[in-house]
Amino acid sequence: xxxxxxxxxxxxxxxxxxxxxxxxxxxxxxxxxxxxxxxxxxxxxxxxxxxxxxxxxxxxxxxxxxxxxxxxxxxxxxxxxxxxxxxxxxxxxxxxxxxxxxxxxxxxxxxxxxxxxxxxxxxxxxxxxxxxxxxxxxxxxxxxxxxxxxxxxxxxxxxxxxxxxxxxxxxxxxxxxxxxxxxxxxxxxxxxxxxxxxxxxxxxxxxxxxxxxxxxxxxxxxxxxxxxxxxxx
Numbered sequence: 582x583x584x585x586x587x588x589x590x591x592x593x594x595x596x597x598x599x600x601x602x603x604x605x606x607x608x609x610x611x612x613x614x615x616x617x618x619x620x621x622x623x624x625x626x627x628x629x630x631x632x633x634x635x636x637x638x639x640x641x642x643x644x645x646x647x648x649x650x651x652x653x654x655x656x657x658x659x660x661x662x663x664x665x666x667x668x669x670x671x672x673x674x675x676x677x678x679x680x681x682x683x684x685x686x687x688x689x690x691x692x693x694x695x696x697x698x699x700x701x702x703x704x705x706x707x708x709x710x711x712x713x714x715x716x717x718x719x720x721x722x723x724x725x726x727x728x729x730x731x732x733x734x735x736x737x738x739x740x741x742x743x744x745x746x747x748x749x750x751x752x753x754x755x756x757x758x759x760x761x762x763x764x765x766x767x768x769x770x771x772x773x774x775x776x777x778x779x780x781x782x783x784x785x786x787x788x789x790x791x792x793x794x795x796x797x798x799x800x801x802x803x804x805x806x807x808x809x810x811x812x813x814x
Contacts, residue, residue, distance in 0.1 A: 582614045582615055582780070582784050583612060583614050583615070583778055583780055583803065584615035584616070584778055585608055585613055585615070585616045585617060585768065585777075586617045586682075586763055586764075586765040586778065586779055587619050587667070587680060587717065587736070587766055587768065588604065588608075588616050588617060588619060588766065588768045589618075589620055589647075589667075589767075589769050590604065590618060590646075590647025590648070590650065592646045592647035592650050593620035593621070593626075593643075593644055593647030594620045594621045594626070594647065594769070595626065595629070596621070596769055597768075597769045597770075598770045599768070599770060599771060601618075601647050601648075601651035601654060602651070604616075604768060605651050605655045605658065605660060605662065606654065606658065607771065608774065609658045609660045611774060611776065614784075615660065615663065615791075616651065616661070616662050617662075617663045617682065617788065617791065618648040618662060618663070618664055618665065619666055619680055619765075620644070620648065620667065621666070621678075622644070622666040622669070622681075622695065623669035623670075623671075624696050625669075627644065627696075630643045630644060638690055641689055644689070645664075645686065648664050661785065663788040663791060664684070664788060665681060665682045665683075665684070666681050666689075667679070667717060668680075668681050668695060669696060670698060670699050672699055673699050674700060674727055675723060675724050675725035677700075677716060677717075677724050677725060678717045678724075679700075679703075679714050679715065680715045680716075680717050680736065680765075681712055681713070681714050682713040682714075682788055682791055682792050683710070683713055684710075684712060701731055703731075704730075704731045704732065711789065711792065713733050713761075713795050714731075714733050714734070715732060715733060715734035715736055715761070715763050716732050716735050717767070718736055718739045718741070718744065719735060719736070720746065720747035720750040720754075721745060721747070722745060729759065732760065733760070733761055733795075733796075734760050734762065735751055735754050735755050735758075736762075736763050736764060736765060737752045737754075737762040737802070738764035738802065738804045739766075739767045740766045740773055742772050742773060761795055761798065762802060763779065764777055764778065764803070764804060765778060775805050776803065776805050777804060777805060779800050779801070779802065780800060780803050781794050781799060781800045782800060
């Protein structure tokens, strides 16, 4: 199963330029079997909705629009779409962002303002709820590598073309640790689609299946031009 783990929708992430349905069609045409929606989740983005005029439930309904639009489009195309997020803490390390896999729709309604936690407290929450947390693009100039004890994985290849990713340093971060490596397009605009992603060893029916395969290393990293076996450092 060829899967994208880092995809932003125009409907929810204000920095994204491609409507969800158009992006899903592009990934389907490229040959992807699965796309995980990771719209931004932080105080700055949420205040567009959760500003006192809407209830937290109503704000969450709006935040989920990108995922739900993508899923409706994917269902028509035979592509699987799962829900995740890219979380940024109020008082976290530097301006870091974390890809969080395993939260259900219900959890996004009931776990209010997760951005008020920090790396250490969210890791405890993640471990208690079967989630998987990976630091996204840890070596962009404004980011700082998170201590390995506060995350499960690290994005070792990010194909966003308009940032200094320094992916080679992220790869070194993985090689010198027990972290689980992932890679993704960080899709905001059309030119981020370059064949990057994950080749999972089996099909998935839920985001929890994705989490299990990440933990079990049942995948290969798909980096443009090559595969990388996570079992061989």
